[in-house]
Amino acid sequence: MNSVKHPPSARDRARGEVTTVQRALNLLRIVGASERPIGVNEIARRLEQHASAVSRTLSTLEHNGFVERDEETGRFVLGVELIALASRLLAELDVVRVARPYLEELAESTRETASLSLWNKTEAINIEHVLGPGSIKHIAAPGRRNPAHCTATGKAMLSQMPGSTLEEVLALGLERYTDRTITEGNALERELRCVRERGYALNVGEFIPETAAIAAVIHDRRGRVVAAIAVTMPVFHFTQQSERQLAPLVMNAAATISRRLGHHGAQTI
Amino acid sequence: MNSVKHPPSARDRARGEVTTVQRALNLLRIVGASERPIGVNEIARRLEQHASAVSRTLSTLEHNGFVERDEETGRFVLGVELIALASRLLAELDVVRVARPYLEELAESTRETASLSLWNKTEAINIEHVLGPGSIKHIAAPGRRNPAHCTATGKAMLSQMPGSTLEEVLALGLERYTDRTITEGNALERELRCVRERGYALNVGEFIPETAAIAAVIHDRRGRVVAAIAVTMPVFHFTQQSERQLAPLVMNAAATISRRLGHHGAQTI
């Protein structure tokens, strides 16, 4: 007898049901997303949990170095242990090392901010940026999460992902951030087709009203999409002319980085 | 002031008692410490837990992007989510950015491997390294954990920590790694006094038999010890002469980095 495929318990876990660990990870993300140190009660409110539970979980996380307590305020920030875990990963990611000089080159030649993002599940994550001379700060800062449907790096990478990934993204709902955000599935699919055809993705105020960006994907030696680079600028810098100028620069840099990672042009989806 | 009066339950958490989250974090550390992708049963053996429990926890972690499954083997490695959390931290840590050029300079002038470590609870953690021309690989690699009592960066930072930290380290037990490892509390205290006096720490085969290192601490603008830099070499490169040559280089680099972080010589413990 073949046991039929019920949606069973571990599947529930995978779908984000209530587990203690799940709650702890959400907590960690909230601490990470906060600009300033964050207190127990504030976390509890955002998680819709009781302060006592949060306090105890934080105690465990603190003891393990995943969060740290600000000496003066007693509030929490992420801890060094995360760096310990991530730094090996980062060191092993060739793309970071290879891309950095090209980011600097891009930032200099475009006089805007250049950044590198990785794909994570259903979103892009910035991990490196080089500020251009007069550029806005904090845009494209490392650790920032870029939704797939309304950012340049997000759309660039999503356009190369298998259909299942697009479905996941659609299932999450296309949240509206500005009046330019694409919130309709078919429109997004059209946009992604367009991105594939021209080889770069645009975002003009779809996520943050004042910023625009141009992005292109990076492939590794096996042809997989591993990252994307972007040039981010204030919306008022963005014109058809700048698009014509910048797009080739971004695509060239991305292609060069891909080549240096051993990519030979064969696209394995 | 946190004058804790009772030794109560959350203290138990802090002391690493069994909690579900605690187990998940240990699991994460094991995945992170593994050189290659690691399977459910192997993790279960190391944690002395049942494979079923590990499997379920991994399921949650995977869904959250904290671990990823190697496509071919089905084994686990750390996930991009950790980079997402850590990269902001890293970007905000001035010391990393400031230190990098000096690491490169050190690596070049000494023709050995230069590295930067942060302090985490009771150990030092490498987060950056520059390989010297002919140097051994993987020593001082990012993510590597350096015990406080038998590594150069560990001893350098521990020597500047308050007594309570030393007590914590002693309480963990001074594990023996080689026949040169200091395993006796009083001997370690003497060694630390010596480190404070001469301004740099040595490790000659106390952790890994074949490697030696010289380290000095970095202070931030408030005089706090935030990091240490080290030059690591094969043990057979290490002589009294090389110590005399390298120690000033390391101390100078550390002092320069401290100065660039705004440290003015006032040591606030």
Next chain:
DNA sequence: CAATACAGTTGCATTATCTGCAACACGGAC
């Protein structure tokens, strides 16, 4: 200066989740 409000922590009884077991599916070795 008391009165008040809020943050953070803890003990305890209840409840809900997690664990361990046993069984199963799958794959490889012989």
Next chain:
DNA sequence: GTCCGTGTTGCAGATAATGCAACTGTATTG
């Protein structure tokens, strides 16, 4: 074929997490 090993799942019992209420300490208020 059998015999390992790995990974996953359902289930019932074991265990750890929860929510409450109480308490402390620290701001904020009148």
